[in-house]
Every structure is written in structure tokens, then in C-alpha cells.
Amino acid sequence: MRASTVVAALAAAGPLTVVAQNPHALGAQLGFALGTKLPSGACKYTNDYEKDFDAISAQTGSKIVRGYSASDCNFAQQILPAAQNRGFQVILGIWPDEPSSFDADNSAVQQYANQYASAVYAVTVGSETLYRGNFTGAELLQKINTVKSGLPSHIKVGTADSWNKYADGTADALVTGGVDILLINAFAYWQGETVDQATGSHNVYFDDMSQAISHVQQLAGSTTSIEIWNGETGWPTTGGTPYGPAQANTSWAAEYYAKSVCGMLAWGVNVFYFEAFDESWKPASVGDNGQPEDEKHWGAMDDQRNLKPGFSLKCNYLDW
Known part of the structure; x- marks a missing residue:
């Protein structure tokens, strides 16, 4: 079932069971967010990304990943040859919040996306920049159009932002301005939901995505003119920081993946899981509550590319 047909169904969807298979076999695409650094904090090179791709492909059959900054650790330069070698595609990211980062990322995109055009699926300009209030929709659209003007016509260009910024109209200028692709983040x-609230009959993740997709498609007047993905979703595993009732542990993460992520795929919505591998080099961040929050333990696999105990990346389906 295509994403364009599922808005009404998402809110009513529930978990499903049986028949393990690779997620990509269901029609929707599963991808993974991918970091730029090794556990030591050193930058990855092409052979490191090839190993990443081999691990992802072996566990899921997935052939697409996304990054956030094309110039960080020479991401575009290093990952695109690996993607071409392994039959993967990449969504490259541009960080537009500062002129220096926009210029560096856009320069990397223009150089390497043209050189490795078959390995580039799309380009996102911004990652939750509307959520942070750094741009209006119209301002961000100008940045997107600047990037798009230098790329081959088959490479889609859009942005990634929080589901509520699509649902509340903040991103309307992008929808009416004719962007190619929108990534909707929903966690x-x-x-602060328990895993039961995040996977049960009143699934907040499905509700968030339904609100965002519905608003975008109604405003666009089309279910097909803009390609839509769930740009990020995930759950931290054991060692992470709890967020109210939401506990960071591997069993909850595995349940969330099996019921909600696989469920979203079953309903035809493309999903990027955050993230493929733990990033043990990352320092703690400070959250909105002023407390330190761990960012090391969001991977479905550990930092040695091993699947975590009790975590399956196969999806179990029979029927809804």
C-alpha cells in the first residue's frame, strides 16, 4: 500500500505478527541514519562505509541511508564511492543554519552528487531547522531552490523536520513551493511515552505521522506530487537516558521497532530508523530540561556493527 493511501488507516493501525522477512520486501523502503565517525571519534573512510553497508544489507536488505552534513568528515566524498560499490543510495544533508556550513555542505553536494549521481537519492536542506525557529518556510525554500539549481534533475531536494512543523502549517511554503521530498521526524x-503507548492501539507515532501526512497532502492537493518519508524514528537502548516514562532499554527499543516501525512500513510509509549503529564517541548533550542526555545508544547495532541481543531487524507480518 502506498503512503498516499494510508492517512486514514494510520490512526487505527495496530501491531501485527508472524512470518519474518526483510522489511524492504513489503513495498515501502527502510533506510537508516548513519554517522560519520568511528568509535574512536576518527572520521570514517570509504572502506568503513562499505563495512556499514554490508552490515545493514545483511540484517535488513535495505539499500538506502541518510546523513546530515555532506562536508562533515568529508561525508559525501567518502560515502558515495562506497554506495556506488555496494549498490546503495544516500540522502545527503546540508546544514543551512550558518552561512559557513551551508556553503561547505552545498559545495560538497554540488561536486560529489554530480560525480556520483546514481548513488544520490536526494538532498535534504536542513534538519529540524523550522523546529528550532532558524528559518521561516519561505526562507528555507530559497535555500532549497539554490541547492536544486545546481543538481541533476533526477535528484530530489527537500528538507527534514519535526512532524508538528508540517501539521501546524509552519512548513506550508515548502509544500506550495514545489519541493520534491519531505522527511517527517516522529519520536x-x-x-515521554511508554512503549505500550508507543506501540498500542492509540499509537502516538502513527497519530503524529498521520497528522503531518494529511496536512501536506491536503495542501498540495495531491497524494503523489511530494515524496514523503518518516525521516527519523527510533528508541534508545540500554545505557541511554530515560525521558520521563519513556525508558531507554533494548527490549523496549526492539518492541518499538517490531510493532511501530515495521507497522509503518506495512502501511506503505517509507521509514528511516535512527540509527544503524551506536555512536560511542558522542558526548552527552543537554536537553530542554537542563539535564545531560546520552546520545551513544540509539543504534539497532552496536558500534562494532553487531546486532544487539534480542533485537531483530526482520519484520513479522500476517495482516492488520
């Missing part, structure tokens, strides 16, 4: 975890 039940960051809404």
Missing part, C-alpha cells in the same frame, strides 16, 4: 520516545 514517541521524545513525547
Whole structure:
């Protein structure tokens, strides 16, 4: 079932069971967010990304990943040859919040996306920049159009932002301005939900995505003119920081993946899981509550590319 047909169904969807298979076999695409650094904090090179791709492909059959900054650790330069070698595609990211980062990322995109055009699926300009209030929709659209003007016509260009910025109209200028692709981020975890609330009959993740997709498609007057993905979703595993009732542990993360992520895929919505591998080099961040929050333990696999105990990346389906 295509994403364009599922808005009404998402809110009513529930978990499903049986028949393990690779997620990509269901029609929707599963991808993974991918970091730029090794556990030591050193930058990855092409052979490191090839190993990443081999691990992802072996566990899921997935052939697409996304990054956030094309110039960080020479991401575009290093990952695109690996993607071409392994039959993967990449969504490259541009960080537009500062002129220096925009210029560096856009320069990397223009150089390497043209050189490795078959390995580039799309380009996102911004990652939750509307959520942070750094741009209006119209201002961000100008940045997107600047990037798009230098790329081959088959490479989609858009942005990634929080589900509520699509649902509340903040991103309307992008929808009416004709962007090619929108990534909608939705984390039940960051809404302080238990895993039961995040996977059950009143699934907040499905509700968030339904609100965002519905608004975008109604405003666009089309279910097909803009490609839509769930740009990020995930759950931290054991060792992470709890967020209210939302506990960071591997069993909850595995349940969330099996019921909600696989469920979203079953309903035809493309999903990027955050993230493929732990990033043990990352320092703690400070959250909105002023407390330190761990960012090391969001991977479905550990930093040695091993699947975590009790975590399956196969999806179990029979029927809804």
C-alpha cells in the first residue's frame, strides 16, 4: 500500500505478527541514519562505509541511508564511492543554519552528487531547522531552490523536520513551493511515552505521522506530487537516558521497532530508523530540561556493527 493511501488507516493501525522477512520486501523502503565517525571519534573512510553497508544489507536488505552534513568528515566524498560499490543510495544533508556550513555542505553536494549521481537519492536542506525557529518556510525554500539549481534533475531536494512543523502549517511554503521530498521526524520516545503507548492501539507515532501526512497532502492537493518519508524514528537502548516514562532499554527499543516501525512500513510509509549503529564517541548533550542526555545508544547495532541481543531487524507480518 502506498503512503498516499494510508492517512486514514494510520490512526487505527495496530501491531501485527508472524512470518519474518526483510522489511524492504513489503513495498515501502527502510533506510537508516548513519554517522560519520568511528568509535574512536576518527572520521570514517570509504572502506568503513562499505563495512556499514554490508552490515545493514545483511540484517535488513535495505539499500538506502541518510546523513546530515555532506562536508562533515568529508561525508559525501567518502560515502558515495562506497554506495556506488555496494549498490546503495544516500540522502545527503546540508546544514543551512550558518552561512559557513551551508556553503561547505552545498559545495560538497554540488561536486560529489554530480560525480556520483546514481548513488544520490536526494538532498535534504536542513534538519529540524523550522523546529528550532532558524528559518521561516519561505526562507528555507530559497535555500532549497539554490541547492536544486545546481543538481541533476533526477535528484530530489527537500528538507527534514519535526512532524508538528508540517501539521501546524509552519512548513506550508515548502509544500506550495514545489519541493520534491519531505522527511517527517516522529519520536514517541521524545513525547515521554511508554512503549505500550508507543506501540498500542492509540499509537502516538502513527497519530503524529498521520497528522503531518494529511496536512501536506491536503495542501498540495495531491497524494503523489511530494515524496514523503518518516525521516527519523527510533528508541534508545540500554545505557541511554530515560525521558520521563519513556525508558531507554533494548527490549523496549526492539518492541518499538517490531510493532511501530515495521507497522509503518506495512502501511506503505517509507521509514528511516535512527540509527544503524551506536555512536560511542558522542558526548552527552543537554536537553530542554537542563539535564545531560546520552546520545551513544540509539543504534539497532552496536558500534562494532553487531546486532544487539534480542533485537531483530526482520519484520513479522500476517495482516492488520
